[in-house]
Amino acid sequence: MEEQKEISFRIYRYNPHFDKKPYYDNIRITLEKGITVLRALNFIKENIDSKLTFRAFCQAGICGSCGLKINGVSKLACMTQVFKELEDSKEENVILIEPLNNFTIMRDLVVDMDPLVEKLKYYYSWVNPKMPVHELGKKEYLISEEKFQEYDQATDCILCASCVSECLMMEVNPNYISPAVLLKSYRMNVDERDSMQKTRLKKVTSDGGVWDCTHCYKCVEHCVKNIDIMKGIQGLRNSGMKTVSKRSEGAKHAKAFITDIKRKGRLVEFTLITRTLGFIKPIFMLPMMIKMLLRRRVPPPSFMMSEIPRIEKVRKIFRKLKKKNF
Amino acid sequence: MKYAYFISCINESMTKELDIAFEKWKTDLGIELVKLEEGTCCGGSNLDYVSPKHCWTINARNIALAEKMDLDLVTSCNTCLLSLRHAKHDLDTKEGLKEQVNELLAKDNLEYTGKAQIKHLLWVLNEDFGLDTLARKIKTPLKDLKIAPFYGCHILRPSHLMGVDDPNAPSSLHQLIETLGAQTVPYASANKCCGFHTLLVAEEESLNIAANALEDGIRSGADYIVTPCPLCHTSLDLYQNKALKSRKNLPKNSIPILHLTQLVGLALGYSKKELGIDKHMIL
Numbered sequence: 001m002e003e004q005k006e007i008s009f010r011i012y013r014y015n016p017h018f019d020k021k022p023y024y025d026n027i028r029i030t031l032e033k034g035i036t037v038l039r040a041l042n043f044i045k046e047n048i049d050s051k052l053t054f055r056a057f058c059q060a061g062i063c064g065s066c067g068l069k070i071n072g073v074s075k076l077a078c079m080t081q082v083f084k085e086l087e088d089s090k091e092e093n094v095i096l097i098e099p100l101n102n103f104t105i106m107r108d109l110v111v112d113m114d115p116l117v118e119k120l121k122y123y124y125s126w127v128n129p130k131m132p133v134h135e136l137g138k139k140e141y142l143i144s145e146e147k148f149q150e151y152d153q154a155t156d157c158i159l160c161a162s163c164v165s166e167c168l169m170m171e172v173n174p175n176y177i178s179p180a181v182l183l184k185s186y187r188m189n190v191d192e193r194d195s196m197q198k199t200r201l202k203k204v205t206s207d208g209g210v211w212d213c214t215h216c217y218k219c220v221e222h223c224v225k226n227i228d229i230m231k232g233i234q235g236l237r238n239s240g241m242k243t244v245s246k247r248s249e250g251a252k253h254a255k256a257f258i259t260d261i262k263r264k265g266r267l268v269e270f271t272l273i274t275r276t277l278g279f280i281k282p283i284f285m286l287p288m289m290i291k292m293l294l295r296r297r298v299p300p301p302s303f304m305m306s307e308i309p310r311i312e313k314v315r316k317i318f319r320k321l322k323k324k325n326f
Numbered sequence: 327m328k329y330a331y332f333i334s335c336i337n338e339s340m341t342k343e344l345d346i347a348f349e350k351w352k353t354d355l356g357i358e359l360v361k362l363e364e365g366t367c368c369g370g371s372n373l374d375y376v377s378p379k380h381c382w383t384i385n386a387r388n389i390a391l392a393e394k395m396d397l398d399l400v401t402s403c404n405t406c407l408l409s410l411r412h413a414k415h416d417l418d419t420k421e422g423l424k425e426q427v428n429e430l431l432a433k434d435n436l437e438y439t440g441k442a443q444i445k446h447l448l449w450v451l452n453e454d455f456g457l458d459t460l461a462r463k464i465k466t467p468l469k470d471l472k473i474a475p476f477y478g479c480h481i482l483r484p485s486h487l488m489g490v491d492d493p494n495a496p497s498s499l500h501q502l503i504e505t506l507g508a509q510t511v512p513y514a515s516a517n518k519c520c521g522f523h524t525l526l527v528a529e530e531e532s533l534n535i536a537a538n539a540l541e542d543g544i545r546s547g548a549d550y551i552v553t554p555c556p557l558c559h560t561s562l563d564l565y566q567n568k569a570l571k572s573r574k575n576l577p578k579n580s581i582p583i584l585h586l587t588q589l590v591g592l593a594l595g596y597s598k599k600e601l602g603i604d605k606h607m608i609l
Contacts, residue, residue: 073494088495168519172534212528214535215371216519217483221493230484234375241376249527254372258380261373265366267335276526288568292340295605297564299339309364313434317383320433326379326426 003033005093007082009040011052012098015107022105025049031082037095038066038077041109054109061224064158067165068109069098074162076224100165102174116161119177123203125184130195147192154187154232156225163219163229169212177209179219179229185210186232189239198244205240211250252276262318265308269299327454330392330442331359332410334403334556335367340564341556343602344402347587348447350601351594355455355463362391362399368409371480371523385413386427386438394436398443400450402587404480404555405523410444411487446481448554448586449490452498457505465595467507473589474511474548474581475499476539476562478555479519493517499554499586506593513546515539520553520561536561537569544581554586566608582608 006028014022027044038056045052056066059078066077071088085095103111131141163179170176177185185204189197204210210233219229241251253276260267273282292298308314337345352359365388373381388410392399401407417424418440428437451460482493491498496517500510521535540562543551553559562569563583570580583606591601598604 168521168535169524169528169531171538173528173531176531212524212531214479214519214521214524214532216479218479218519220484237375253526254376257367257370257372258376261366261369261380261384265364266333266338267367267370269335269339273526288564291607292564295607297340297342297605297607308366310434314366314384314387316433317387317430318380320430321377321379321383324379324426324430326423 003083004030005033005083005086006030007040007086008091008094009044010094010096011044011108013052013108014105016105025052033083035082036078037068037070037080037082037085037097040082041077041097052109053107062158064160064224067100067160067162067224069096069100069165071096072098074100074165074222076160076162079224100161102165102167102170103161111161113161115174116159116164116178116180119181120184123177123181123185124196124200125181125188127188127191127194128196129193131193141193143192147190150190150235151187153227154183156227157183157187158225160224162222162224166218166222168216168218169214173208173212175208176212177204179213179233182210182213182236183227183229183232186235189236197239201236201240202244204236205245205248205250210236210240211245211248249276262315263307264302264305265311265314266305268302268305270301270305327356327450328358328360328397329400329445329450330395330397331361332368332388332399332401332403332406333362333365334401334406335370336403336556336560341559341585343605344556344559344585344587347585347591347596347601348402350596351587351591354594355460357450357455359400360395360397362388364391368406371405371409374409374412381409382413382416382423383427383430385410386417386424387431387434387436389414389442389444390431390436390438393439393442398445400445400447402447402554402585403557404446404478405557407444407446408480408487414440414444415487446490446554448481448498448502451590452502453490457501460502460590461505464506464593466593468589468593469507469509471508471550472511472546472548473503473508474513474543474546474551475503475516476520476543476551476553476558476583477517478553478558481554482517499552502586503552503589506589508589511546511548513542513548515542520555520558522557522561525561525565532561533565533569534572536565537573540566540570540581541573541576544576544578547577548581550582550584550589552584552586552589556585559583559585563607580608582606 009027011025013025041054057063061076061079068077070080099105099109099111106112167179188194213233245251256272256275366384369381477496477499482491485493503510518539519535521532525532588601588603
């Protein structure tokens with residue numbers, strides 16, 4: 001006989017039409033090893049509480065419907081083994097089930113995905129073909145293997161929204177583009193069949209867009225398909241810097257690093273603020289700067305910073321790199 | 327125990343006290359450091375998208391400088407750790423990349439081989455030096471202190487490049503703090519972000535990210551937040567007043583932030599002044 005355990009599912013419950021505030025239900029069931037969290041939830045709905053509300057469909061990690069927080073971490077219920085999850089439980093034999101973060105809760109474990117869908121629309125998350133309309137559907141639109149490799153991994157995204165739930169920028173700005181939409185934007189922008197890279201990139205690099213990512217890598221860590229979402233984010237930044245977003249604060253900030261490594265070997269932090277923001281905005285930072293001065297925390301100005309020893313070797317490498325492509 | 331020590335740009339300017347504290351006690355633990363004077367900035371998690379080829383090459387050079395001395399490379403900054411380990415991972419796994427980079431480094435008599443390990447100071451203390459040995463060196467156990475450990479992102483994520491802590495439930499900093507005799511407090515922000523990397527381009531949002539962590543720390547009842555990253559320190563200390571401006575009804579108005587090196591220094595018997603704690607914005 002398979003190993004069995006009595007397990008408590010501590011499930012977030014909330015019906016905004018009736019409940020004054022959310023609460024947790026403790027439901028104890030005996031399960032065999034090998035059962036997924038989704039099968040456990042289905043069992044509870046069919047046998048214990050038919051009102052428990054959650055989304056699910058394919059049960060095979062393909063449709064992305066059953067994204068939840070399990071023991072505090074966003075993942076797919078259908079791909080999560082109950083017995084494996086118990087190893088991470090804070091309380092013995094208790095599994096905490098909650099809805100995704102950064103969404104409005106509609107009922108129990110179901111969240112409102114509409115804002116994410118609206119963002120997908122707003123950022124043109126589709127391929128707008130270069131091929132004339134009258135030719136569409138009449139012949140294949142082939143792409144090179146090399147180009148396809150650039151976004152092959154990004155096409156694995158199933159929009160489960162685990163990355164959106166974990167994103168720390170989303171926590172403070174619900175209007176932020178979100179990692180999922182950034183990934184889609186990258187995927188469409190590197191598709192050579194697409195005709196609206198520039199238009200999309202303009203939107204993606206504006207306020208609340210790609211420059212607002214804090215590089216916390218939460219999205220990468222929690223992608224249920226192991227997609228390197230940061231590669232997409234950085235790909236968009238790279239394209240933006242070369243085209244529509246050359247003079248943005250984000251681009252100016254990033255360029256300072258390469259300039260300073262060539263000039264001094266190290267970052268000249270003294271002028272980083274003005275090189276990023278210009279001279280007007282930093283005026284509002286003066287009180288903080290004065291306090292820094294009093295505590296001797298102001299970085300040295302460029303003329304007081306010596307170059308690293310043998311910097312000419314670094315500059316020589318930079319010159320050679322100009323002609324190299326890898 | 328001898329290491330090449332990576333010079334983080336911020337430790338040379340805005341968070342000098344991190345290294346001042348480290349310098350105080352490193353010999354007490356028998357740690358010998360050779361500063362990587364010829365090393366360049368790591369690219370600060372920006373150069374990798376500005377120009378990946380520059381990022382690989384300068385970090386291969388940084389690591390090669392340590393390899394030339396036959397030493398592992400240690401850093402006390404999370405983002406330097408990420409940049410160096412990211413470059414190392416690519417150099418070790420991308421076909422032909424190491425050879426292309428070495429062609430450029432050869433003119434400088436340098437070669438990236440991949441033999442040097444890239445470590446964070448926290449890992450050196452926990453793993454190489456060992457917490458049991460550290461416990462025996464303590465002169466002033468921090469038994470009355472309650473500490474909220476704040477790891478910062480780039481020592482935890484992406485975990486396939488780090489591999490020391492569970493990014494969802496990290497423990498290395500907790501263990502070190504408890505070894506020093508202090509008590510760690512449970513709070514939700516231990517593995518969250520400080521907002522540093524977007525402080526200039528998305529100030530309001532970044533300050534809110536910092537404020538979330540600070541508020542959690544204050545509400546946990548901790549005396550200090552301790553971080554192993556100078557960038558997190560900057561965000562949480564330098565910007566603290568600004569970040570907490572919008573937060574009301576907090577049990578106290580502020581919480582001081584310590585560098586990992588300062589907390590170790592306190593346990594090894596050094597004074598706050600000697601460790602540069604008086605240089606912080608929040609005292």
